[in-house]
Amino acid sequence: MSTPPKSSAELLRWLWRGYLHQHTGTMAFAMLFMLIEGSMIGAISYMMQPMFDEIFVAGNSGALGWVSVTFLVIFTVRGLAGVTQKLLLAHVSQISGAHLRIDLLRRLINQDTSFHQTHPPGFLIQRVQGDVNSIDIVWRGIITGAGKDLVSLIVLLGVAVNIDWAWTAIMLVGVPLMFLPIGVAQRYVRKKAAIARDLGAILSTRLDEVFHGIVPIKLNSLENYQVKRYADYTDTFRRAQLRATFGTSSITAMIDMMAGIGFMGVLLYGGSEIIAGDKTVGQFMSFFTAIGLAFDPMRRLASLSGAWQSAAASIERLKELMDAPILLTSPDSPVAPPKGLPNVELENVSLSYGDAKVLRDLSLSAEAGKTTALVGASGAGKSTIFNLLTRLVDPQEGSVKLGGIDVRSMELPKLRGLFSVVSQDALLFDETLRDNILLGRTDVSDEDLQPVLDAAHVSDFIGKLPDGLNTRVGPRGSALSGGQRQRVVIARALLRNTPILLLDEATSALDAQSEKVVQSALDRLAGGRTSLVIAHRLSTIINADKIIVMDRGQVVDSGTHAELLERGGIYADLYHLQFQGGKTVIDPQGAAALAAHAPHLSRPRASWFRRIGQKLLG
DSSP states (O other): OOOOOOOHHHHHHHHIIIIIGGGHHHHHHHHHHHHHHHHHHHHHHHTHHHIIIIIIITOOTHHHHHHHHHHHHHHHHHHHHHHHHHHHHHHHHHHHHHHHHHHHHHHHHTSOHHHHHHSOHHHHHIIIIIIHHHHHHHHHHIIIIIHHHHHHHHHHHHHHHHHOHHHHHHHTTTHHHHHHHHHHHHHHHHHHHHHHHHHHHHHHHHHHHHHHTHHHHHHTTOHHHHHHHHHHHHHHHHHHHHHHHHHHHHHHHHHHHHHHHHHHHHHHHHHHHHHTTSSOHHHHHHHHHHHHHHHHHHHHHHHHHHHHHHHHHHHHHHHHHHHSOOOSOOOSSOBOOOOSSOOEEEEEEEEEETTEEEEEEEEEEEOTTSEEEEEEOTTSSHHHHHHHHTTSSOOSEEEEEETTEEGGGBOHHHHHTTEEEEESSOOOOSSBHHHHHHTTOOSOOHHHHHHHHHHTTOHHHHTTSTTGGGOBOOGGGTTSOHHHHHHHHHHHHHHHTOSEEEEESTTTTSOHHHHHHHHHHHHHHHTTSEEEEEOSOGGGTTTOSEEEEEETTEEEEEEOHHHHHHHTSHHHHHHHHHEETTEEOOSHHHHHHHHHHGGGSOHHHHHHHHHHHHHHHO
């Protein structure tokens, strides 16, 4: 069941307490100038009476000078007050919007991986950019327009009442009748605006996926398919926005209809009084000027009420994200991380994602200063172990320890400071090569950096780049080859110089020549560290100190390469299938043979090999 929408008062309190209360002084000063600007419109309508009665009707030339100067002063004061209050309030709007974006990003970036699995990047981008922008635009309209319009409306109605309270009552007779339909329209606008915001997030997600997947889209000739999907979402988004616009416009239309009824009544009643000589033409013109001017701020206020409902939909979603609990946090009294090279232990660990059991009472250990390899089919839980070690996720049962210390008892930044990770997805940022290696560090000189570049074989290609280390690598490192990106990530890991190294299929996507260079750099990186390696290519882990074989979230075998071959288990069968006559056979034909070999094995091993074969086939 969806939660009921938050009230406007609750959302405004959240905005005020979080982002506006610290600007109280500036806003109060701006309100003073807003009051001055709004009251000047009332002065204009008030001056209509002496202008008509004293100058146009009575022909009093002496009044011409002071009436003209008064109008000049009124317009000058109004202009100066308007500029001042707009600048002050725009400043508050920009500052509060910037703080909201920063706070929201800080909150989202600290959420755990399960949160980001259910909230795609496009959705979050729409929240941080689109929703905050919509609040900023509407908020500026409210704080720079609503206050002034409200003051103008009060002053103008005061002028109208001063001239004739009966005329004013007739003019506003339809106002009470508008409350119910305007309330209905506001709820309609908020509902449709919320739908439009969600569709906007879907559109952002679609674009994010399209542009990041441009190569497979082209290779599979999916251009028309993707454009059609985006067009369908766009059409739905357009209709939702159109409905929200209709709701907002209907509020303004109700004000216009009410104004028409009021003007008709005043003209019929007041016109007869003027004909009878009970009222002057100046009084009538001053009243009609005041009422005519009053309906403009009234219409804008009504329009803003619809715009507020649209903003409220955005604020509500932002508040939900800001209130979402951060599940993975540092303990209140953290324990210092282990010193030196720690060993790694998982004891009776179980982990599920929803109903899917990923790890089942798993226990394993990796000795300090040695290399431990994890082998298993896709979905066996290998990468999950890396996530547990770095606390990207916590187990439901069991414990994860480094050097005998539970990872949940350490401060998160210090825990993650123990690890360097090199994966098959060598993620780089659209910054310079230097920035991608240093990652914000300012304590590394070029002299300190050079040995790292040499060890990671980054020096081999720097000279070919147009600006050397200052060359931008493009979105996700697209300006570099796969092997070059991997070497940059290895240089990053070497510079971190952490005691534990995690390698996740670090060479699986490389050609033979690039793999040789990258593997050489990885060997240097692994020296003197506690290393855990995930690999499907057994050739890369033959020399590991220990190989752990996993299947369906459990450890099914472990030992050295020689021990596992001698035992003749799953690892031995996989090795013999990958290497026949000293040649690697894990190509499409070899993978097919692997899958075909499954029926001749025992049931657990047959299942394991069948999934391996399917994985390698595609």
